[in-house]
Every structure is written in C-alpha cells, then in structure tokens.
Amino acid sequence: MKTPTALLRLVSAASLAAVLATAAALPAAAQVDLTRIAFVGDSEGAGFSSGCLTKRVQVDSPIAIIARTAGVADFQQPIVNDPGLGGCMVLTSLAPSFGAEASTGTPANLALPRPYNNLSIPGCAIHDMVYATTGAETQSAGACRSFIDLVLRNSALHIGSPVAQAVALSPTFVFLENVGNDYLGAVLSGTVIDGVTVTPIAPFTADINTALTTLKNKQPKGIVFGVADVTSIPFATTLPPFLTSGGKLVLDPAGNPIPLLGPKNCAGGAPVCPIPANTIVTLNAAAYLPSGFGIPCAVAPLPNCNKPLPAAAIDATHPGALIYAADVAFLKARGAEYNTAIKAAATASGYKFYDVNDFLLRLKAGFDIGGATVNANFLTGGAFSYDGFHLTPIGYALLADDVIQFMNANFAAGLPRVNLSTYLFNGGTNGGLSGANALYVPLNGADFERAMEGIFTPEFARQLASMFSFPKAALVQGDPGQAPRHEPHHRGIEQP
Amino acid sequence: MFKSIHNRLATVVLVGLVAAGSAGRVESAGFALFEQGAKGTAMGGAFVATADDPSAMFFNPAGNAFADNKLTMEGGGFIILRPTAQLDGASPFPGDGYHAEMSKSLYAIGHGYGVLPLSNDVKLAVGFWSPAGLGVPWENSDAFSGRFLSQRVDIRQIAVSAQLAVKLSDWIAIGAGPEFRFTDVKLSKNIGAINPFTTRFVDVAHVSIVSTGTPVKVGFNAGILIKPCERLRFGIAHHSHMDVDLEGGAEFGKIPTGNAQFDAAVAAGLPVGKTVPATTSIQFPSVTIFGMAYDLAPGLTLEVDGNYTAWKVFDQTVLRISGLPDTTLVHNFENTWSVRAGVLYQGKAGWVAGGFVYDQTPQPDTDVSPFLPDSNRSGGSIGAGIRAGNFEFQLSSLFLWFHERTVSTNKDNFNGTYKTFAVLPGVTIKSTF
Numbered sequence: 001m002k003t004p005t006a007l008l009r010l011v012s013a014a015s016l017a018a019v020l021a022t023a024a025a026l027p028a029a030a031q032v033d034l035t036r037i038a039f040v041g042d043s044e045g046a047g048f049s050s051g052c053l054t055k056r057v058q059v060d061s062p063i064a065i066i067a068r069t070a071g072v073a074d075f076q077q078p079i080v081n082d083p084g085l086g087g088c089m090v091l092t093s094l095a096p097s098f099g100a101e102a103s104t105g106t107p108a109n110l111a112l113p114r115p116y117n118n119l120s121i122p123g124c125a126i127h128d129m130v131y132a133t134t135g136a137e138t139q140s141a142g143a144c145r146s147f148i149d150l151v152l153r154n155s156a157l158h159i160g161s162p163v164a165q166a167v168a169l170s171p172t173f174v175f176l177e178n179v180g181n182d183y184l185g186a187v188l189s190g191t192v193i194d195g196v197t198v199t200p201i202a203p204f205t206a207d208i209n210t211a212l213t214t215l216k217n218k219q220p221k222g223i224v225f226g227v228a229d230v231t232s233i234p235f236a237t238t239l240p241p242f243l244t245s246g247g248k249l250v251l252d253p254a255g256n257p258i259p260l261l262g263p264k265n266c267a268g269g270a271p272v273c274p275i276p277a278n279t280i281v282t283l284n285a286a287a288y289l290p291s292g293f294g295i296p297c298a299v300a301p302l303p304n305c306n307k308p309l310p311a312a313a314i315d316a317t318h319p320g321a322l323i324y325a326a327d328v329a330f331l332k333a334r335g336a337e338y339n340t341a342i343k344a345a346a347t348a349s350g351y352k353f354y355d356v357n358d359f360l361l362r363l364k365a366g367f368d369i370g371g372a373t374v375n376a377n378f379l380t381g382g383a384f385s386y387d388g389f390h391l392t393p394i395g396y397a398l399l400a401d402d403v404i405q406f407m408n409a410n411f412a413a414g415l416p417r418v419n420l421s422t423y424l425f426n427g428g429t430n431g432g433l434s435g436a437n438a439l440y441v442p443l444n445g446a447d448f449e450r451a452m453e454g455i456f457t458p459e460f461a462r463q464l465a466s467m468f469s470f471p472k473a474a475l476v477q478g479d480p481g482q483a484p485r486h487e488p489h490h491r492g493i494e495q496p
Numbered sequence: 497m498f499k500s501i502h503n504r505l506a507t508v509v510l511v512g513l514v515a516a517g518s519a520g521r522v523e524s525a526g527f528a529l530f531e532q533g534a535k536g537t538a539m540g541g542a543f544v545a546t547a548d549d550p551s552a553m554f555f556n557p558a559g560n561a562f563a564d565n566k567l568t569m570e571g572g573g574f575i576i577l578r579p580t581a582q583l584d585g586a587s588p589f590p591g592d593g594y595h596a597e598m599s600k601s602l603y604a605i606g607h608g609y610g611v612l613p614l615s616n617d618v619k620l621a622v623g624f625w626s627p628a629g630l631g632v633p634w635e636n637s638d639a640f641s642g643r644f645l646s647q648r649v650d651i652r653q654i655a656v657s658a659q660l661a662v663k664l665s666d667w668i669a670i671g672a673g674p675e676f677r678f679t680d681v682k683l684s685k686n687i688g689a690i691n692p693f694t695t696r697f698v699d700v701a702h703v704s705i706v707s708t709g710t711p712v713k714v715g716f717n718a719g720i721l722i723k724p725c726e727r728l729r730f731g732i733a734h735h736s737h738m739d740v741d742l743e744g745g746a747e748f749g750k751i752p753t754g755n756a757q758f759d760a761a762v763a764a765g766l767p768v769g770k771t772v773p774a775t776t777s778i779q780f781p782s783v784t785i786f787g788m789a790y791d792l793a794p795g796l797t798l799e800v801d802g803n804y805t806a807w808k809v810f811d812q813t814v815l816r817i818s819g820l821p822d823t824t825l826v827h828n829f830e831n832t833w834s835v836r837a838g839v840l841y842q843g844k845a846g847w848v849a850g851g852f853v854y855d856q857t858p859q860p861d862t863d864v865s866p867f868l869p870d871s872n873r874s875g876g877s878i879g880a881g882i883r884a885g886n887f888e889f890q891l892s893s894l895f896l897w898f899h900e901r902t903v904s905t906n907k908d909n910f911n912g913t914y915k916t917f918a919v920l921p922g923v924t925i926k927s928t929f
Contacts, residue, residue: 420588
C-alpha cells in the first residue's frame with residue numbers, strides 16, 4: 001500500500017509544481033484582462049474634440065487607442081458618423097478664426113444589443129455618471145443632457161446609469177474618468193459660483209465613493225482618473241492680460257504693458273479698471289476684444305472701448321471672459337479637494353489613481369517625439385483642439401500611451417506602447433480633426449495681413465520661438481507706438 | 497637627397513590626403529578610427545608593442561626608433577563598406593514595423609607616413625592619418641522618421657604629425673610629437689511644426705550646418721616601447737584629447753506645406769533662404785594604448801592590447817546659431833576599453849596576420865539615435881604583406897559586427913533596434929630606400 005500512496009504523493013507534488021510553474025510562466029499581460037473593458041468617462045474619454053463628437057476623432061478616443069494597441073477584439077463605442085454632432089470647429093485662418101461644420105452626424109452603432117465599452121458622455125459630471133439614466137435626469141445641462149441618451153440607450157436597454165451599464169458589462173477591467181466637469185463649467189462660462197457652476201466637495205465625495213464601490217464590487221481591478229487643473233488648460237492660458245499688437249505687448253510711454261480692462265475691484269467703485277496681471281483671460285475674450293471691450297479708448301478708439309471685459313456670463317450666449325485671482329485660487333483648491341477625495345476612494349476600493357494633472361504638466365512642458373515637440377500650446381502645440389480644452393487625436397494618443405505605461409507599472413500589464421507615428425504625421429487613424437482634407441479658406445490681402453498680426457500673439461510667438469528655438473525676446477518684447485491688435489472674431493459670439 | 501626625400505614624402509602625403517578627404521564612418525567605438533595601416537589592422541589593431549612599421553606613428557611613436565636605418569614610407573587607405581546598417585523602429589516612435597536603412601555610401605580613410613633616420617638611434621617621422629570620423633546618412637532622408645533629429649551627419653578629421661623616435665638603448669625607445677588635427681563637420685535635418693489647420697506634424701524647413709575653413713587644433717602623441725628580453729615587448733602609446741572649435745554657417749531652406757498662411761508664418765519666424773553664422777565645439781577623447789607582444793616562435797608573434805578611450809569628455813555638444821538660442825545635445829559618453837589581439841607571422845617574402853577586436857561602446861542608451869547609433873562591436877581581421885624589392889604591398893580586411901542594440905530609453909523618444917555590419921578592406925604600400 002505504501003507504494004501507491006508514495007506514487008500518488010509524487011504525482012500530486014509534480015502536478016502542483018507544474019501548475020505553479022505554469023502560473024509563474026504566464027506572460028505579464030495576463031495580469032490584466034482587457035477582454036471586456038468598461039470605461040465610464042466624460043468628453044475626454046469619449047474622444048470629444050474641437051467642440052464636437054465625431055467618428056474621425058472617436059476612433060482615437062484614449063480608451064479606443066488602448067484597446068486597439070492591446071489587441072482587444074470586441075470594443076464598442078457610440079460612434080457618430082462625420083461630420084459629427086456639436087458642430088466641429090474648423091480653423092479658417094491663423095488670425096485665428098473658426099468656422100463650424102454642420103451638426104448632422106448620425107449614430108453608427110445604435111443597435112448594439114449591449115452597453116458600449118466606452119460609456120463616456122461629454123459634459124457629464126460624477127453625479128450623472130452614477131445616477132443619470134436619461135437626459136431628463138442629468139444634473140449637468142448642455143452636452144451631458146444632449147449626449148446621454150445616445151450613449152446609454154435606456155429606451156432599448158433599460159439598464160441604467162453609466163456606472164450601472166458598466167456593471168452590466170461584467171467587465172474584466174474598469175476605468176472611471178472624470179477629469180473636470182464638476183468645475184470646468186466655471187471656467188468655460190467665466191462664472192465661478194460654488195454649488196452652481198462648481199460641485200461642492202461633500203456631494204462629490206459621496207458620488208465618487210458610490211461609483212467606485214459599485215464598480216469594484218463587480219470588478220476589483222481598475223483605474224480611476226484624478227481631475228485636471230482647469231485653470232491651466234489653453235482655454236485659460238493662451239491670452240495675456242495685456243494689450244497686444246502684432247504679437248508684441250503694447251507698452252505705455254513708461255515702457256510698461258497696458259492691462260486689459262475689467263469690472264472688479266476698481267478703486268472708488270468705478271465700473272471699469274485695469275485687470276491685475278494674475279487674472280486669467282479666457283479664449284472667450286476673443287469675441288469681445290475686436291469691438292473694443294477691455295481696451296482703453298486712449299489706445300484704440302473702438303466702439304466699445306473703455307468697457308470692461310465681462311467677469312461673469314451675461315447670458316447663455318455671452319460668457320464671462322475673466323477669472324480673477326481669488327476665483328483662480330478657489331478653483332485650484334477645489335481641484336485639490338476633488339483629488340484628495342478620489343485618492344481616498346481609490347484606496348478604499350483598491351483601484352489605482354491615475355494623476356491626469358501630472359500628465360498635463362508634462363504635456364505643458366512638451367513631449368519630444370523624435371525631434372517633434374508636442375505640447376499644450378494653443379494651435380501650435382498639437383495636443384489641444386480648437387476649443388482649447390479637449391485634446392486632439394495626438395493628445396489622446398499621448399494620454400493613452402501614458403495610461404498604458406501606468407498600467408504596466410501598476411498591474412504588470414506588459415501592454416505594448418502606442419505607435420505615435422500615425423497620430424503625429426496623419427493627425428490620427430482616421431485623418432484626425434481635419435479628416436481626410438483640411439478645410440482652408442484662402443484670405444484676401446487685408447484679411448491675411450490681419451491674420452498675420454493675429455497669429456503672433458505673445459503666446460504664439462513664444463510657442464514659435466520654442467518650436468524653432470528662436471530667441472524669445474526678439475519676438476515678444478514691447479514695441480511702443482504700434483497700433484493695437486484687432487482681435488479676430490471668435491465663433492458664436494459677437495457683442496454682449 | 498633631401499629634395500628627393502621631400503618630393504617622395506610630399507607624394508605620399510598628397511595621395512593619402514586625397515583618400516583621407518573622404519573619411520567617414522566610425523569603425524572604432526564612438527567616432528574614433530583605429531584603421532591606420534594594413535599591418536596593424538590585420539592584427540586586429542593590436543600593434544602597440546610590435547610597431548615595426550611606419551604606421552607606428554599612430555600605434556606607438558616609439559616603434560620607429562627601432563626601424564632600419566633607411567628612409568621608409570608608406571601610404572594607403574581603407575574603404576568602408578556597410579552591407580547592413582539599419583533600424584527597426586519601436587513604439588511609441590517611430591513605431592513597431594518601421595524600418596529604415598542608411599545609405600550605401602562608400603567611405604574612404606587614408607594614411608601616409610615617412611620615417612627618416614637622423615642617426616642610428618634617432619628617427620624623424622612625418623605623417624598623417626584619420627583619427628576620427630563619422631558618416632551617418634539615412635536613405636530616403638525626406639521620408640525618414642528620424643529626419644527631425646538627423647538626416648545626415650559627417651565628421652571628418654585628419655591628423656598631421658611630426659615625431660621624434662629615440663632609441664635609448666637596445667631595449668627601450670621613446671617617441672613623441674605634436675599632433676595637428678583638421679576637422680570639418682556637416683549636419684543636416686528637417687525642422688517640423690504642427691500645422692494648425694490639420695493638427696499634423698509637417699516639415700517646414702531644412703537646415704544644413706557646414707563648418708568652413710580648416711580649423712586646426714594641436715595636441716600631442718607619445719609612446720614607449722620596451723623589450724625586456726628577446727621575445728617579449730611592452731608598448732604604451734597615448735594620443736591627447738582635443739576640443740575642436742568649429743565655425744560655419746547654418747543654411748535654412750523652406751519646405752512649402754501647401755498652406756500659404758502657415759508657410760508665411762513659418763517664413764516670418766525662420767531665416768529661410770539665408771545662411772547664418774554657426775559655431776560648435778566637439779570634444780575628441782584621449783586614447784591610451786597598452787600592449788604586450790610575445791614571440792611564440794621565430795617569426796611568429798602574438799600581441800594582446802587594451803585601449804582606454806576617455807570618452808567622458810564628449811558629454812554634450814552645444815550648437816550656437818546666430819540669432820537663435822543655443823541648442824545643447826547631451827551625450828554623456830562613458831570611458832571605454834577595447835581589447836585587441838593579433839597573431840603575426842613574418843618571413844622573408846612577407847607576412848600574414850590575423851586578429852580579433854572587441855570594442856566597447858561609450859554611448860549610453862539615451863543618446864543612441866539617428867545622429868549616432870553606436871554599439872559594442874566584435875571584429876575579426878586578416879591581412880598579408882608581400883615584399884618585392886624595395887616595396888611591400890600590404891592588404892588587410894576587418895570584418896566588424898556591431899552588436900544588435902535595442903534602445904527603449906532614447907532621450908528624444910526615438911527607439912528601436914539598430915543592426916550594422918561593416919567590412920573594411922584596406923591597402924598600404926610601403927617602400928624602403
């Protein structure tokens with residue numbers, strides 16, 4: 001009897017050793033299973049770009065790039081055929097001036113009988129991701145209300161919110177991405193009001209906890225993104241708080257730059273005064289400056305000179321253009337609070353915290369890709385689209401590659417890196433923002449001259465200087481006596 | 497007599513300079529060159545303790561002290577062939593599946609030496625060689641994914657030297673002299689930018705930087721050769737390091753993108769169509785050669801050498817173009833060793849030799865790029881010399897395998913696997929009068 005027992009033990013031991021050896025020999029990629037991805041996110045996750053959701057960019061949403069790079073066979077998105085929905089911005093001159101494509105895109109994947117893998121909905125904040133099931137239920141107005149039914153399709157699926165649909169997928173890996181809609185609206189509208197344009201920290205914390213608890217109960221492996229510093233995106237950093245002309249600061253006789261005019265903190269209760277140098281002038285100002293708002297009449301006697309740039313939205317179509325230092329500080333502090341809450345929820349759920357702010361800081365400094373520099377500069381940087389806060393396919397590819405490296409570092413995922421060549425040289429896998437053919441309207445002489453003046457804003461000059469290693473001083477130093485720049489028209493807004 | 501010697505020396509120098517004028521690709525690690533004579537090369541470059549040839553001017557200046565008491569000259573050159581010189585890209589850039597090759601350019605390097613006995617124990621040697629060179633031209637350069645880093649780089653350097661070699665006794669000799677180095681450099685690449693209309697990275701300009709004039713830098717070389725017993729020899733030689741300052745011009749050429757607005761913006765920001773002054777400085781390292789030769793049998797010699805190259809001096813290249821901020825290319829090279837071994841059999845009719853070399857690259861992964869994709873090398877060499885009257889015809893060839901090098905941490909995020917194989921056939925003609 002001893003012999004069979006010993007033999008059995010030997011066979012058992014050998015079998016166990018073989019199993020252990022096999023487990024140890026599994027490729028690193030086996031540490032992460034991306035067979036059924038669930039990505040709950042916002043517009044950045046959706047591949048929204050230049051004010052629209054359209055197929056030619058959606059195919060390069062960050063999670064689509066990750067799935068493609070990882071070789072995921074079945075990855076589904078709520079594709080909208082070109083020209084998309086939202087009115088894709090088109091650059092028509094370097095002034096810059098923009099046009100818009102028709103918002104006539106049709107859904108291409110509406111009949112999918114299961115939830116999409118990419119459940120990102122432009123405009124939705126964390127509360128909507130957890131609770132909203134239809135447009136009528138969203139707390140966030142605007143894009144979230146417009147796009148949520150396109151993504152969730154609850155009239156057919158009857159599953160529930162983005163988080164509920166993610167759970168219904170029985171995901172093998174989860175991403176939760178909400179990089180700023182809880183306070184981005186404050187920057188876009190130029191109106192900073194806690195509880196109105198900014199989500200208070202208590203409900204935010206409750207919602208992020210609920211989201212991660214729900215998701216981790218279904219799939220314990222996942223990544224949660226932090227929020228971005230919405231005051232450091234090109235929408236908020238491109239325009240200087242000073243008057244410029246031909247790319248140079250306009251200087252007063254004493255050699256000082258001339259501040260633009262705003263309505264706040266003016267001495268003696270005056271309705272208008274120079275804005276402090278630490279004020280953010282958003283891209284919304286481009287709609288006001290051409291007619292003189294924000295410009296002293298002594299410098300340029302334009303129709304609306306000596307009137308302040310708005311520091312808060314005037315109405316739905318006339319947003320604020322200034323964010324004063326106190327509001328900037330508040331937004332930065334709130335962003336830090338959001339991230340603290342997300343980190344705590346991540347720790348509790350076992351999800352890994354991906355610091356998107358760190359990525360954006362590195363993007364601001366610039367990624368060198370084989371001698372090509374991609375950075376966060378508006379128009380010339382390549383990473384941010386024409387709306388100034390969503391990424392381009394190049395930017396999404398860089399983000400996807402960074403997330404892949406994060407996954408490799410934190411999950412031993414062994415995923416291949418993203419091949420950036422297509423994005424860099426072709427704009428994306430489907431032509432990128434401009435599609436197969438870029439729209440370009442040749443300008444007449446006067447318009448061209450104006451465009452040339454416009455393009456050389458100090459920031460653009462700095463970008464160009466950086467791009468071509470040119471001396472910065474030569475391009476941005478003051479040049480007293482020049483006529484002020486006539487700011488170009490910005491899409492959608494004429495005068496308040 | 498001296499007029500005749502002068503003419504012969506001048507002829508040798510002239511022939512060699514023509515060859516050296518097209519000096520090119522690196523065949524010793526980094527961009528140093530070690531192929532300075534057929535005999536030494538046939539022994540894998542292990543020649544510092546043998547040094548019984550005028551090419552001792554490079555391998556060990558002391559060697560000429562033991563030369564016959566006759567005027568001896570030699571000159572020749574090597575052709576550098578690269579059947580394989582390619583890159584297989586890796587993601588993120590230039591991407592998996594990307595493949596590029598270097599142009600199949602032919603490069604030649606030359607050498608010429610003359611040794612004049614001043615007395616039984618003192619010899620004057622005059623000569624030139626190519627101590628450094630680099631030629632990295634990429635095929636189809638306007639489509640090459642690395643074109644924003646480098647499309648082509650050429651560094652050419654010729655050293656001219658006069659040395660005195662003194663035999664202090666029958667067992668020890670020393671030699672030394674100044675070394676004048678003439679250097680020129682050519683760099684070319686494209687400049688790119690994001691086209692705001694398409695949000696694609698496009699070529700907007702081409703820049704060529706060419707050094708002008710013949711900048712000369714003076715260093716020195718020295719050597720000692722010791723024969724402690726009949727069959728054993730030790731040699732040490734040293735070439736000093738030099739920082740060569742170069743001046744030239746940077747010529748910018750416009751590359752139209754098809755978008756008039758964007759082209760105009762680029763033209764307003766770059767000196768297209770103009771050549772602006774440019775300067776740079778290149779650090780060439782010191783090389784110290786240690787070696788031992790042992791006569792295994794009459795006429796049969798085994799030599800083993802170690803070369804120490806102080807590459808750390810090549811830490812960065814600062815490119816100064818007038819009107820532009822300085823561009824700093826960080827290299828951070830490391831000091832390196834190479835090991836060389838050779839066997840030489842010499843008879844009355846001539847000699848045959850074979851050798852081996854292992855050459856360590858000084859280049860860290862972060863610096864491996866289209867500008868200079870270096871790697872460790874292993875090589876084998878063969879050669880022979882046939883005597884005919886006052887002449888000796890020497891042939892040799894070095895077969896050099898660059899170890900496949902996969903880079904994933906290049907500082908410009910240009911990664912991939914580089915593969916190179918090179919063959920260097922060479923000829924040297926030696927004459928004794």
